[in-house]
Amino acid sequence: MGGPLVAITELSTSSSITALYYPSPKNGTPGIQLLHHFCTNWDAIFRMPGRDELVSLSQSNSLIRNTILAITACHLRHVSPGILQHRIAEHFYQSLAIQDFQTALETPGKSLGQQGVNALLLAALLLNMIAFTLPHQDNGVEEDPKSSWVFSVREDGLGWLALQAGLRPLLISLSAYLDKTVAFLDPVMFGHGKAGWREIRKFQSLGIVPESWIRAFKLKNDSFSCESNASTSNAEDQNDADVFGPATIALAYLRSIHPPRSTILLNWVFLTKIHGDLKALLYDRDERALWLLGYWLGLMCRYEGIWWCERRVRRDYEAVRMRLHELHLGERAGVDGLYWRDMMQELEHAPVLVLT
Incomplete structure (x- = not known):
């Protein structure tokens, strides 16, 4: 070799x-x-x-x-x-x-x-x-956004996500070592005395998630464990919480960070939430999964001049935005259309978002 x-x-x-x-x-x-x-x-x-x-x-x-x-x-x-x-x-x-x-x-x-x-x-x-x-x-x-995996019919179009999506099972399998590993990683990635991964791990509830997201993703429960006695309807709502809840919590935290370049690796926490059903929905180009990844890509666009990600995040963000606009989600009947109009506005603002 x-x-x-x-x-x-x-x-x-x-x-x-x-x-x-x-x-x-x-x-x-x-x-x-x-x-x-x-x-x-x-x-x-x-x-x-x-x-x-x-x-x-x-x-x-x-x-x-x-x-x-x-x-x-x-x-x-x-x-x-x-x-x-x-x-x-x-x-x-x-x-x-x-x-x-x-x-x-x-x-x-x-x-x-x-x-x-x-x-x-x-x-x-x-x-x-x-x-x-x-x-x-x-x-x-x-x-070209049209060359993105978003518009590709190739089965390996999301191959770049394989390593990222593997972070979650890796973290779970090594959970007994995580506290000390986080204590090691934070100074390496963010500097001594700065809490990066330690800070993120504090947020486990929907309390920081915008109400519009909770409605759009039907996140009615603040717990992500399945209840054995749930009815079919409630079970479906709980499944939405299990699939989308952790990712929305991560995004809600990341959107609050003022993006100096030194904090960009914090954004990998979102990729640890892409697993199982959510990963499958992405492969199927489900609009909810696309919005989540697109919003994350939009937030990543705020970090200008990062050589290894700038071109991909801008291309794929634009591709997701184009794909979702083609679906005319805001024209759906009833409250779904109202929710999606709000969500599409949020997606548009993600690359320039500054929360005060």
Whole structure:
């Protein structure tokens, strides 16, 4: 798959010299060039404060190391799309990272230990950056909303969502380690003394969800557990709460955040709510599921100049908006039409939303 092992001497942020040995991609961008680009362009690539922690962990964990190199190659490919060597290096290190990721997934939590779990969840979040970037095409067609998965009939049109949607079962399976992992992740992603994921985990009820959303998604209950003695009608309402409730709570929280670039990774919390029925509804282009994802994409549009997501979120947001307008949802009879007119207005305002 690659060339011979090469030894790279790296000057880490703690000024210690560390020799790293890892495979080199044949005909791809050399590892030494990737390391140099990583060290000199940290802020442009990652936009998060935990450089020291990430470098330290990469020295002992091949999953983090390969993930960092894959993202760095992806950034080089983004800034110089015509250079084939960057694409080769990106695919090479991404493949290694996914192999390491799969190995970690198959390892019991007790064997991974807390540090292994920290690395696994950190890598899961960071690998989303690569999955989210749009592939470059010389004719620029990838930025046309009509080229979005929203209008595609291909079964793999939402393939980019597979890794993101896998975050939820991963979090559930490692729930015993989450408190300490969150305590590790927050300083890395948001800075010391700042509560990112810890803050989000406080919100578990519909109290922060706008009333218009509660009506549109029929979220009548504040609990997301099914009741065994529910009638058919109530069971259907409860199912709506189970499917849409967690996602609407996440969106309601995210819309309240003033979007400096450093907080963008908080938005991954929404993707942990896409699972099971909601994921299936997205694949079926259900209008409610499309609105939820479209609104999230609109909120992501507020983070300007983020190299790995800006093009996708703007394209797919516009595609969702176009698709929902084609359905003439606001013209439905009765209260449904009224609700959808309100929801479509909210969708329009999402990219410029500033709550005071």
